[in-house]
Amino acid sequence: MSVPDEKTMSKPFDTSPAQRATQMARETLQIEADAILALKDRISADDGSVGRAVALLLGCTGRVVVSGIGKSGHIARKISSTLASTGTPSMFVHPAEAAHGDLGMVTENDAFIAISNSGETAELLAIVPIIKRMGAKLIAMTGNEFSSLALLANVHLDTRVEKEACPLNLAPTASTTATLAMGDALAVALLDARGFREEDFARSHPGGALGRRLLTHVRDIMRSGDAIPAVARDVSLNQALLEITRKGMAMTAIVDDMRRPIGVFTDGDLRRLIEREQDFSKLAIADVMHANPRTIGPDQLAVEAVELMEQHRINQLLVADAEGRLVGALHIHDLTRAKVI
Known part of the structure; x- marks a missing residue:
């Protein structure tokens, strides 16, 4: 009976590409799930910022304007879309385009949600003072409560995460997931506060299955x-x-x-x-x-x-x-x- 030498015994087992991919996928989902759960615990223990944000949005007589750039811009578009389809009139404005004329779409009756993980996005910081001067209320969603954007806001929503799911801790992954979840939380809280019903949802989704069920006579x-x-x-x-x-x-x-x-x-x-x-x-x-x-x-x-x-x-x-x-x-x-x- 042969005995394996020391070199053979110390060699690690090989991991196949499929096994490695599965492992990375599981870790990604776990990191993002942990980020959302941490966000939930933070909301439970915070100073009522979410409640103040909902009250501000409920009192808005204009539209809720949501803005961000890069990955935060994609999240901002989705949050705006969710708000609009659940009873809160909303639109997305690109911050760079806003600085070149699109800011004219924002009025003093609007509420402005600015999204930036760092809270130091130059394009947003360039337009926020103008938005504040015209009288529109500002909600900031950032990962840094001491950032310039957070300090300028009427309400700051802390969406920081411990780490990104990206192994390099660079690509926005867990942070965008947490921000999207916060946007959904706002939309659902507003939906409930407005008494939004199935029939209301159907009116804004006439082409969907629910619209056919509730709007067909x-x-x-x-x-x-x-x-x-x-x-x-x-x-x-x-x-x-x-x-x-x-x-x-x-x-x-x-x-x-x-x-x-x-x-x-x-x-x-x-x-x-x-x-x-x-x-x-x-x-x-x-x-x-x-x-x-x-x-x-x-x-x-x-x-x-x-x-x-x-x-x-x-x-x-x-x-x-x-x-x-x-x-x-x-x-x-x-x-x-x-x-x-």
Whole structure:
């Protein structure tokens, strides 16, 4: 049995590129998670700066202008976007462009959020005195509470981190993550203070799934005109079945002389009828219909139609106007195609 020599025993195990990448990714996530948790603890123990910042922003009668340069500029754009989509009017202004005319977009009624990890960004420091002189309130988000920007601010939010996730401690990583998290914290606190609701969010996101759910009305997707399956109360069952086949909704409405729905007959009703009846030739639709069918108004939200269908376990719904006249019909597939569900 051979014994390994001293040189072989002291040689470290090789780490594959994949293992090294996994290790670096885990360390990065841990450093950034620690930075956010430290930020949370700092907020809990601070002098109420976050509360003052929220109060300042709530009292703003203009817009919240967010500014930064480089990586801080990218974070500033995202924070501004989040504020705007959650009920706080906001815009991003590039500090260098502001010094060459864009500062005209800022008014005395605005609040200005300046973002700089060092707190000494020259482009921001060049415009901050002008912003202060015009009367706009200043919130600074920096990693140095004794920086020039922090000392000029009405409210300073301390976003310092122990170290960056970058192995060289140079590339903004943990610091930008912490700043972004602070911006989200402000936006959510403002959202709550304003009583911002799902409906408000949908209005600023009409192209998204939530917007479709909360802004789509029944009249936008209902079948109308000749596409509505409907027969008079005195027709035979056979005639009603022809109407069901022609319109392809697996049901028909039964209406009175004023075109008010007085009943409904579905494919499911037909299957149950077949179990007990053999001869349909003498049956009138009025004898086998379900009276007092469920209806919904055309101006109600489509999501309300979904709730009615789910509540009553039905796949079709009649649409009636304020006078009770039949003006449309909905199938569960219509709601699915419209991506309401």
